[in-house]
Amino acid sequence: MSRRLARAVGLSRLRRWLEPALLVVTVGALVAGGVAWLTGSGNVADLCWAAGTLVAVPPALGWVIASLRRRRAGVDLIAVLSLVGTLAVGEYLAGALIAIMLATGRALDAAAERRASHDLRALLEHAPRSARRRVGDQVIVVPLAAVAAGDLLVVAPGEVVPVDGLIEGAAAALDESVLTGEPLLVERPVGTPVRSGVVNAGAAFEVRATATAADSTYAGIVRLAQQAGAENAPVVRLADRYAVWFLPLSLLIAGLAWVVSGSAVRAVAVLVVATPCPLLLAAPVAIVSGLSRASRRGVVIRSGGALENLGRARTLVMDKTGTLTGGRPAVAEVAAGVGWDAAQILRLAASADQVSPHVLAEAIVAEARARDLKLMLPRDVVEQPGRGVTATVDCRRVEVGQRTLPRDAAWARAAASRATLDGAAVAWVSVDGDVAGAVLLRDPLRPDAPRTLRRLRAAGLRRLVMLTGDRPEPAQEIATVLGLDQVCAEQSPADKVAAVRAEGERAVTVMVGDGVNDAPALAAATVGVAMGARGATASSEAADIVLTTDRLDRLADAMEIARRARGIAVQSAVLGMSMSLAAMAVAAAGFLPPVAGALLQEAIDVAVIVNALRALRGGHTSVVLPAETESLVHRFAAEHDELRDALPLLRDAADLLAAGATPQALAALRRAHRLLVDRLLPHERAEETQLYPALAAPLGSAEATATMSRMHAEIERLSRRLGVHLAQADAAGGLRADQVEDLLACLYGLYSVLRLHFVQEEENYFALASEPVGNGR
Structure with a gap:
């Protein structure tokens, strides 16, 4: 070779x-x-x-x-x-x-x-060269080739697991994104298998080798990429x-x-x-x-042959994490227990997590800073790998991480249920030993993904397939939202290569990915496309096309230019x-x-x-926003992020009302109505009078925002209806039983309509900005 x-x-x-x-x-x-x-x-x-x-x-x-x-x-x-x-x-x-x-x-x-040569340099740079072998009470560094099956190895914090094996001694917190592409850390208990190539994201742990380096998972990935690249015909x-x-x-x-x-x-x-x-x-x-035209759009196409093939492609195969999603966890929701509010929970959790390198901790801290919450310096910090962080914050002992779900807390059961349904991770927040709230995190869909896939279909692609190492449930949810033709979950690098080859036998196939685990599939495809702005170098080396900006819509630009x-x-x-x-x-x-x-x-x-x-000239149909319009887009995207965090007030009020027309339910209704009147409706009216007129010229006509205007009218109608119900409750000295059914319809309707409305605006309008806007949750 x-x-x-x-x-x-x-x-x-x-x-x-x-x-x-x-x-x-x-x-x-x-x-x-x-x-x-x-x-x-x-x-x-x-x-x-x-x-x-x-x-x-x-x-x-x-x-x-x-x-x-x-x-x-x-x-x-x-x-x-x-x-x-x-x-x-x-x-x-x-x-x-x-x-x-x-x-x-x-x-x-x-x-x-x-x-360009597909030299796999990044894959080889990531591969370990030595291992720490434990013999009795001594730990000896030996060349990787000297490791044999049965050896007991020690993996230090931040090191790459050198060979396949079984975890011994203590549980391990692992970053498996190199193999699966998934950004969330996983905890592997004692006795479970661990694959070479994953990174130790916690404390040191021991591995009993079950294979040599040559027979382990990571070496197999390198061989797959070499074979796939060698088999590609000129x-x-x-x-x-x-x-x-x-x-x-x-x-x-x-x-x-x-x-x-x-x-x-x-x-x-x-x-x-x-x-x-x-x-x-x-x-x-x-x-x-x-x-030349593609390069000016941030797309590096390494050969004329790749451009020709992209221009006649009929099938697109995509990785999920980092390609269709952001590739990093983000806070999706903050649930607060009785007597707490979401801002307090997030502030305490972020304060305790400031010194943690955990990927979820980074997301929680980033969210708190985005909301301009004042964080406090934690003291007496103790971090247990795979369990979470405990620290003293503002004279209170705060724990953030995994915890046994309290059986008598309805809000906690509801939060856990939503996390399961949404495929989100949960970081429970305890204060002085009692669970006070929870932070739900998930890898959000890229705002530009739906629009990009519609443009790709219009450009001539007939089949869209997603391959991911993630679980079937979140993968299927993404596929449903995007209207994909097929989704394959829990895919290993070898599975991805086989799937790409099968698609390539039927039609000219484009594969898009961003991780080291995608490199073999990129090399096996007719045209490999790497998300190079934030992805692994190995995927860029194995790809024919590299997107140099962290925007999926550049792929649609490249497709239209190539056609x-x-x-x-x-x-x-x-x-x-x-x-x-x-x-x-x-x-x-x-x-x-x-x-x-x-x-x-x-x-x-x-x-x-x-x-x-x-x-x-020409060759792509992406919309370019004027500077003033782009500034408005960024402003309203930031307001979306703030309002989205307040939307659970509507759902929580409905949940309380479903249990009966109680004073607590009435108080929750008043809070929800104040949110609508003081914050949400002014936001919608400003969009109607400022943002939508500014978008009319770039989009071609005012009709492009007409459906969103109709949704604004529906939001205002439901808000007014809720206000009328509150006025009737004031006149009657409390909520009447006959109001409950219509109030529930108003609250759940507003919650659903607003979530859908936010997503539609973000996909159709905010995704047009030249730079990513908002948190994209």
């Missing part, structure tokens, strides 16, 4: 030097011959032009042989015949012009199709696909012209105008233009070949000598290249 890679790198370096050098030499020969001809030295001019023609023959012949070895007869064969023919009949100027066209086409083609050039019929047709016309007229010059003239420069020049120009560039390349090639066929007929009839044919071919080249340059 290393010799093959070294050979490929060597050939790539030779090609980078050869093709520009050939272009310089052929242009120099043409210019020198022109100068000699103008000074009256015809023989010297012919010698210069012949030299320029002759120097192009060996590399052109080499390209033909390389194509034949791959069982493809490329368009370069006609160019070789033209070069040899012009030398044979003494049409040296025509030969020099063909040499320049050939050299220019190959230089452009090299720029469009130069492929990309067939667009020009070569058309050459399948253009080549024999050109040879047939040239042969008939020679046989009928008896003139070899006439046959050479046919070959000169048949030299497929529209294919050698126009198609690469369009592809290079598409690459347009490929369409223009095909159009230019067909147009050029049609004109070449017409010129071939004229040359076969004897009315077009070789030099005139070469000049006519140059004119055809100019026409098709000008057409191909159209790929530099």
Whole structure:
């Protein structure tokens, strides 16, 4: 494998030097011959032009042989015949012009199709080189190759588990995102298997090796990526696909012209105008233009072949975590027990978690700071890996983490139930030994994901598939929201590779991922796309396309640009070949000598290249917001985050009311109504009068926000209805039993409508911002 890679790198370096050098030499020969001809030295001019023609023959012949070895007869064969023919009949100027066209086409083609090596450097850098082997009371560092099955190993905090094994001694807190892509830490009790490649996110623990390093999981991932990359066939050039019929047709016309007229010059003239420069020049120009256009949108496409394949893709396979979701846990809800409010719970939890490196602790602290809560410095901090943090905060002993659910707390059971239904993690918050609240965390869907997938379907994708190492329940929820055609959960790296290969057998397949575990699948796909802004380096190394910004909608931009560039390349090639066929007929009839044919071919080249340059503009339909509108979007997105945290007041009031028309339920109703009147309705009216008019121009018309305006009206109607009920309760001295049913409908209706309304605005409008907005929960 290393010799093959070294050979490929060597050939790539030779090609980078050869093709520009050939272009310089052929242009120099043409210019020198022109100068000699103008000074009256015809023989010297012919010698210069012949030299320029002759120097192009060996590399052109080499390209033909390389194509034949791959069982493809490329368009370069006609160019070789033209070069040899012009030398044979003494049409040296025509030969020099063909040499320049050939050299220019190959230089452009090299720029469009130069492929980056899939060297898996990041995978190898992550792999451990040694292990800590415990022998009695001593811990000895040994080379990884020296580890045998049955050895007892110690994994220190922050280290990578070196081999597959079983946990011994104490439970382990692990970051398994390298293998599963999931950002949430998991606790593995004693006796459970642990795979190599995962990171110890807690205290040191011991592992009883069950396999050597070579037979362990991580080494298998490296081998999978190597095999998948090695099995990918070279990309067939667009020009070569058309050459399948253009080549024999050109040879047939040239042969008939020679046989009928008896003139070899006439046959050479046919070959000169048949030299497929529209294919050698126009198609690469369009592809290079598409690459340039994509790069300006933050999409690095590493080869012209990848752009071509992206332009004809029909299936998209996606990882979930970090691709369709944010890749990091975020606070979804703060539940407060009796006598506490959400802000108090979050403030205490974040204060205690400030010194914890746990991924959930980081999310809790980030949420508290986003809400501008004043955190206090914790004292006497004790962290138990896999259990949580205990600290003294404001003279109270606060514990954040896992805890036995209190049986007599209805709010706690409801919070646990919501966490299960939503696939969220729960961090229970206890104060002085009593559970006071809970923080629910989940990996949120990217706000731009639904809009992006709709654009991808419109761009020509027919099948959308999600592969994830996550559990089936949250995976299916994401798939339902996005309208995916298939979802496969609990997928190992090997499973992902097999699934991508199966899809690739049915259609041109694009795979999108961001983690080390996605690298083999990216290499196995027809086109691999890496979320490079925040993903693992290994996935970027194994990918054909890298999104340099942390935005999924750039993939839709790239798809639209690729479709347009490929369409223009095909159009230019067909147009050029049609004109070449017409010129071939004229040359076969004897009315077009070789030099005139070469000049006519140059004119055809100019026409098709000008057409191909159209790929530099257009090609994507994403909306660009003016600076003032983007500022409004960020403002209202921040208000969404604040209001979303208050929405549970509506649900909590409904829950209390369902138990009876009590004074507590009436008090909860008043709190909910104040939220609506003081905060939510002013927010909705400001959107109606400020944001929506500003969005009308970028979106094309005011009708683009009409449905959201109708939802605003429904929110206001339900809010007024709730106010009328409260006025009736005041007049009657309390809630009446006959009000309960309608009040429940109002409260649950408002809660559902508002959540849906927020999501729709975030997907349709806020996702248009050039920078991510809000917390995206």
